[in-house]
Amino acid sequence: MAIEGQMSIVDHLEELRSRLLKSIIAITITTLAAFAFTEKIMAYLIAPAGIKPIFLRPTEMFITYFKISLMTGLIVAMPFLVYQLIQFLWPGLKGVERKYIRLIVPAATFSFVVGVLFTYYIILPFSLRYLVSFGGNLVEAQWAIGEYISFVTTLLFWSGVIFETPLIMFFLSRLGIVTPSFLSKNRKYAILIIAVVAAMITPTPDPFNMGLVMVPLLVMYETGIILSRIAYRERTRRTDDHKSSPEVPAK
Secondary structure (H helix, E strand, O other): OOOOOOOOOOOHHHHHHHHHHHHHHHHHHHHHHHOOHHHHHHHHHHHHHHOOOOOOOOOHHHHHHHHHHHHHHHHHHHHHHHHHHHHHHHHHOOOHHHHOOHHHHHHHHHHHHHHHHHHHHHHHHHHHHHHHHHHOOOOOOOOOOOOHHHHHHHHHHHHHHHHOHHHHHHHHHOOOOHHHHHHOOOOOHHHHHHHHHHHHOOOOOOOOHHHHHHHHHHHHHHHHHHHHHHHHHHHHHHHHHHHHOOOOOOO
């Protein structure tokens, strides 16, 4: 039996089902709306390549259109999806945690968009020119549209996610899971992980493009440490205030 003011397991499951259903409906609506702009979006995605891709199977263009629409729908619906997640977690959060979590939707959206734009305007042009020219004296580059779009959208999506690293570090510190000193002391390991991540998401093996990815990741890590110090200082201050406040005797 649930205590008054608390939700039972059944209530939590019902709440989760409701949030998931709303999220699926939102993604469906944004995906269908994005289908009307898919051709223009595809033109933007193809532009950095400098070549005109081809399709090799009868259904390849249709499937590619659907992939672009779905990816666009997910990106557009992302603020609503994050909002649904916050609403699901809201009853279990404290007053101070609620104050900070209100920043998630705009901050996460902004960070994601910055990551996507950085990759589109900086990483993609250099990388795709390198890939087109590699072996160009022997063969002519003719990329299949399906593989090209999957490659570009995957790179853009994960770049946007990675650019949210400072936010993740901030909230982990605010919850007391990590500390600024821990992040600073393990900076050398973080640099190694960043190098591995840069090597994985960089589409070319040359050090120049890898460096283009590593530099902003390092900047984000250092920014995350600064935000972590702010969050942890606030957490420590509130904990000290709570300990120092006199307890009210029970009547």
